[in-house]
Amino acid sequence: MAVQEPTFLILTALAARPLHGYGLMQRVKELSDSRVQLRTGTLYGALDRLMVEGLISGDREEVVDGRLRRYYRLTDDGAALLAAEAERLQHNVDAARASLRQRAARPARPGLGTTFAIDHV
Amino acid sequence: MESTLERRYGRLLLTYPARYRQARGAEMLDTLLRSSRPGQRWPSPADAVDLIAGGLRNRAGLSAVPGLARGLALAGPIALTFAGGLCAYLIIVEFTAVAQGWGHDRHRGLGPLPTLGPIVYGTWVLAAAGRVALPRLASRWIIAAALLVTVLIVPAAHTAELTRPSLPLLVPLLLLGLVALAGTAHDAPRRERVGGALGLPVTVGALIGLTYWHLRGVVVGTALVTHELVPETVPGPLALAYGGSAVVVAGMAMLVLLVGLTVAGAWHRPALWSAAVLLVPGLPLVALLGPEIASMQYSAWAVMPAGLAAAVVVLALAIRLAWRDPVSGLAPAARGTTESALSSAGSFALGTAAAASVLVWLTHRYELAAGYASCDWPGCAPGREFAVAVTWALAAIVAVLPIRWAARVAVAGAIAVTMVPPPGADFRTYFGGPFGRPQLALLAVGVVALVGLPADPARRAVARLGGLGAAAALCAVVTLAPAWWEIGTVANPFAVVLGAATALVIGLIAGGRAMLEPMSPLWARGAVIALASSAWLGVAGPPYLGAWQAPLTLAGLVALVAAGAVWAVVRARAAAA
Numbered sequence: 219m220a221v222q223e224p225t226f227l228i229l230t231a232l233a234a235r236p237l238h239g240y241g242l243m244q245r246v247k248e249l250s251d252s253r254v255q256l257r258t259g260t261l262y263g264a265l266d267r268l269m270v271e272g273l274i275s276g277d278r279e280e281v282v283d284g285r286l287r288r289y290y291r292l293t294d295d296g297a298a299l300l301a302a303e304a305e306r307l308q309h310n311v312d313a314a315r316a317s318l319r320q321r322a323a324r325p326a327r328p329g330l331g332t333t334f335a336i337d338h339v
Numbered sequence: 340m341e342s343t344l345e346r347r348y349g350r351l352l353l354t355y356p357a358r359y360r361q362a363r364g365a366e367m368l369d370t371l372l373r374s375s376r377p378g379q380r381w382p383s384p385a386d387a388v389d390l391i392a393g394g395l396r397n398r399a400g401l402s403a404v405p406g407l408a409r410g411l412a413l414a415g416p417i418a419l420t421f422a423g424g425l426c427a428y429l430i431i432v433e434f435t436a437v438a439q440g441w442g443h444d445r446h447r448g449l450g451p452l453p454t455l456g457p458i459v460y461g462t463w464v465l466a467a468a469g470r471v472a473l474p475r476l477a478s479r480w481i482i483a484a485a486l487l488v489t490v491l492i493v494p495a496a497h498t499a500e501l502t503r504p505s506l507p508l509l510v511p512l513l514l515l516g517l518v519a520l521a522g523t524a525h526d527a528p529r530r531e532r533v534g535g536a537l538g539l540p541v542t543v544g545a546l547i548g549l550t551y552w553h554l555r556g557v558v559v560g561t562a563l564v565t566h567e568l569v570p571e572t573v574p575g576p577l578a579l580a581y582g583g584s585a586v587v588v589a590g591m592a593m594l595v596l597l598v599g600l601t602v603a604g605a606w607h608r609p610a611l612w613s614a615a616v617l618l619v620p621g622l623p624l625v626a627l628l629g630p631e632i633a634s635m636q637y638s639a640w641a642v643m644p645a646g647l648a649a650a651v652v653v654l655a656l657a658i659r660l661a662w663r664d665p666v667s668g669l670a671p672a673a674r675g676t677t678e679s680a681l682s683s684a685g686s687f688a689l690g691t692a693a694a695a696s697v698l699v700w701l702t703h704r705y706e707l708a709a710g711y712a713s714c715d716w717p718g719c720a721p722g723r724e725f726a727v728a729v730t731w732a733l734a735a736i737v738a739v740l741p742i743r744w745a746a747r748v749a750v751a752g753a754i755a756v757t758m759v760p761p762p763g764a765d766f767r768t769y770f771g772g773p774f775g776r777p778q779l780a781l782l783a784v785g786v787v788a789l790v791g792l793p794a795d796p797a798r799r800a801v802a803r804l805g806g807l808g809a810a811a812a813l814c815a816v817v818t819l820a821p822a823w824w825e826i827g828t829v830a831n832p833f834a835v836v837l838g839a840a841t842a843l844v845i846g847l848i849a850g851g852r853a854m855l856e857p858m859s860p861l862w863a864r865g866a867v868i869a870l871a872s873s874a875w876l877g878v879a880g881p882p883y884l885g886a887w888q889a890p891l892t893l894a895g896l897v898a899l900v901a902a903g904a905v906w907a908v909v910r911a912r913a914a915a916a
Contacts, residue, residue, distance in 0.1 A: 222525065239370035257386055258371050259393025262363060266402035266665035272912065276666075285372075286365040 221303050224254055228264055229273065229292060229300040236277040236291035239265075265290060273299060343380050345372060351387055354394025362666040392524075400658050403665040405912075407658065410612020415522015416470060417613060418620060419482065420535050421596065422515040423467020424542025425589050426460035429504075431543070432550075433457060436581035441574040446502040454502040455492055462488045463512065466519070471535040475526045482523065486516045507586050507627060507643055514620030514647075522616070542592070549588045550580045590624040597621050615657050622646035649841045656848055657902065661909060677853050677861050678793070683807055684842075684849035684868060685791020686738070688784045689750065690811030691842040693728075693735040695784075696757075699777055700728040720761035727781070730756045734788075735808055741796040747789055754785040780839035786871035787846040790864050811842060846872035848902040855906055 221229070224246070231237060231245040243256050256264070268274045273296035277289035292300070348371045352364055371386070382390075401408045437453045448454045462485035469478035489512050496503035503509075527535075554576035580588060597614055604611025626646030703724055707714060714721065734749035757778055846868050853865020 239366060240373040243370065243374060257389035258367055258374070259386075259389040259391075261370070262367055263393050263396055263402045266397070267405075267408060270403055270663050270665060271405050282369075285369040287369055288366050 221299070223250075224256060224260070225264060225268070226300075226303060227254055228256075228261075228268065229296055229303075232274060232290060232292040233297065233300055236289040238280075238287045238289050242290065268296070272296075342372075344375060344382070347380075347382055348372070348390075351382060351390040352394070354391050355397050359397055359665065397665070400662055403663055404658050404661045405663070406608045406612050407661070409609040411518075411522045411616055412525055413522070413609050414613035414616040415519050415524075416527070416531050416535060417538075417596070417600075418515045418522065418617060419467050419470055419519035420538035421542060421593070422463045422512055422519065424539050425546065425592075426463040426467075426512075427539065427543050428546040429508075429585060430457050430460045430464070431547070432577055432580050432585050433460075436574070436578040439574040439578040441578040441581060447500065449499075449501060454504070455496050456502075456504045459485075459489055459492050459504060459509070459512070463516070466516075467535065467539055470523060470527060471532050471539075475523065478527075479520065479523055482516060482520050486513065486520065489513050489516060505586070507623075508589075510643060510647075511589070511620050511624045514623070518616055518620055545595070546588055546592055547577065549591050550584070551576050553588055553591065554579050554584060586624070586627055590626075590628045593617075593621045593624045594628065597625070615654050618650040618653055619647070622650035649844060652841055653844055653848075656845065663909075663912075677849075677856060677859065677865070680849040680852055681791045681861060681864055681868065682793055683791075684846045685788045685793075686807040687811045687845050688787035688791060688842040689731075689735050689738055689746075690808030691839060692753070692781055692784045692788060693731040693808070694812035695777075695839065696724075696728040696731040696781060700724040723761040727753070727757050731781075738792060739805060743796060744794050745796070746792040747794055750785060750789045750792065754782065754789065757781045757785065783871050784839050784842050787842065787868050790867045790871075791846070791849065843872040851902055852906055 227246045227249050228242065230249060231242055237245060239258070239261060243258075243261060247255050265274065269276070272293060274290050275293050277291040279289070280287045345368060348368055349364075352360055352367060355364070371382075396402060396408075401411065433453060433456055446454050449458075452458065462481070466478070466481045466485045469481040473481075489509055492503050493506075493509065495501075597617060600610050600614035600617065604614060623643040623646040626643060700721075703721060707721060730749075730753040734746070734753045737749040738746035850865045850867075850869030850872060853859065853861045854869055856862060
């Protein structure tokens with residue numbers, strides 16, 4: 219099943235290394251060239267859902283400046299789902315590129331301007 | 340040291356449940372503060388909305404029940420497309436009826452509109468089209484506007500003394516709109532827009548087709564002549580549908596949709612959850628099918644609230660069965676064990692039996708005193724109804740007492756009093772036909788109470804017993820009370836059957852769940868409860884249930900399939916962990 223883009227980016231961000239909430243937010247923003255900016259309520263809703271579905275799990279906890287910080291990591295199930303999703307997207311990208319190449323190779327159809335030119339000859 | 344901003348974010352986090360805040364609050368606060376600008380004193384409005392929405396989603400269990408969020412995201416667009424298609428169909432029906440001079444003699448409209456209906460319908464068609472064509476936010480504003488119009492049309496029509504759509508239509512529209520609003524928080528992908536664009540005409544076509552099928556061969560007869568309303572042309576099925584039949588046709592289409600989604604759920608789990616969510620606007624519509632098919636007295640108010648109550652209970656139970664701790668991701672062992680599910684089903688059944696029997700007695704007494712009913716049919720015994728009501732009420736009270744076996748003995752006594760025919764009435768008339776329905780309903784509900792309630796008082800949680808009893812009583816009152824003042828006959832079998840239906844659907848779920856554990860000592864108890872519940876809803880239904888057989892069997896099956904699927908997922912995950 220197709221994964222929504224924010225979910226895909228969260229899984230991608232966690233694939234490299236465990237991250238905490240704020241780090242994850244930043245990484246998702248970087249990965250998407252600032253297109254996807256998760257807010258805290260949305261981020262933790264997504265993390266809860268992914269944990270319940272067994273795709274991510276809690277990693278170590280740290281206390282920085284007197285505040286708790288919990289890290290999250292990708293589970294094997296999560297990695298498998300991400301790999302399958304990447305495969306699916308790759309397939310679509312390949313198909314799109316191949317179609318575009320065919321379009322480029324085909325001789326251009328005479329457009330409206332050409333028709334006018336012929337009329338005036 | 341706590342800053343002003345930190346305190347304000349902390350206040351916003353109060354939208355989350357306390358248990359969740361304990362586990363995640365500090366960590367979320369850290370994330371919020373780190374993503375704030377230096378010197379910022381107030382949370383940004385976007386963050387505030389996001390946190391409030393997140394807290395409400397958390398409380399609804401959307402992130403703690405696997406598949407529910409995706410099911411809602413599927414149910415939202417489906418609900419919107421259904422509402423839009425239904426409303427387009429209603430506009431067609433209304434103007435066809437006007438064109439053919441049918442059914443508008445007593446209606447008062449506004450300008451060129453025959454009634455206020457097209458105003459409501461038009462906003463829903465716009466909302467459905469908006470989801471196809473507009474960005475997410477714009478389309479959600481139209482949905483909110485359509486919801487507002489649907490609610491405000493009632494006082495507006497009252498004040499201006501104009502004709503509005505009937506409540507059996509407005510209430511399901513309102514519920515469909517709420518599902519649509521909740522389930523369209525995501526951007527519509529291309530696939531969904533195409534689905535909506537195709538779904539609208541398909542829905543309208545299906546509704547028109549069902550209208551022709553439902554009203555085939557209907558002859559405009561003597562009723563017209565007596566009302567001096569002979570139209571110039573004979574109205575076709577589409578015009579005839581104006582009024583009650585259009586709502587019935589909508590119920591049929593909803594039934595098809597619910598069955599389709601449930602079947603699709605076997606391959607695609609979110610479809611099953613979307614069916615469970617759509618039960619809430621769907622069952623009040625589907626419930627209207629019963630009386631119409633049976634050509635019995637039509638009272639939307641007697642059946643619509645019951646359908647809604649049953650749908651909410653089924654959805655809440657499905658969510659509760661699948662709920663998992665969002666912090667650990669695990670199904671908590673202490674929550675919802677099989678034994679407590681059986682016990683809950685028993686408590687709910689006992690509360691229903693007590694409330695239903697007391698209401699039946701009171702109603703009949705009132706009707707006899709007021710001269711609305713006679714007592715010339717076999718088996719009519721107001722004294723017996725009083726005895727039945729007292730024994731069930733006593734059983735409900737005794738079940739709360741900490742005495743071993745007390746609950747079971749009291750329930751067995753109540754069943755015995757219910758089952759012995761009164762002197763002079765033969766067995767067949769007491770149990771057969773429409774007058775036998777209350778007795779059979781009480782027997783089925785009684786068996787669930789007898790087997791479901793644990794013998795050991797320590798295992799019968801008094802607080803939950805009381806709470807469930809109160810909920811069941813409320814369900815029964817909501818179901819039976821409108822029948823009391825609107826239909827005015829105690830023998831109205833639908834009322835009692837519906838009062839029992841919710842308790843029996845719960846019995847089916849709890850019993851089915853116990854039967855999934857073949858090694859457990861609870862298996863036999865679960866089997867008896869499932870059998871008693873399904874015997875009434877399905878197998879033993881046809882001779883007694885009449886028209887209710889189809890929707891009730893469906894409700895039972897939907898509940899069974901949903902519970903089974905949800906439970907299988909939970910078990911598979913527990914086994915994997």
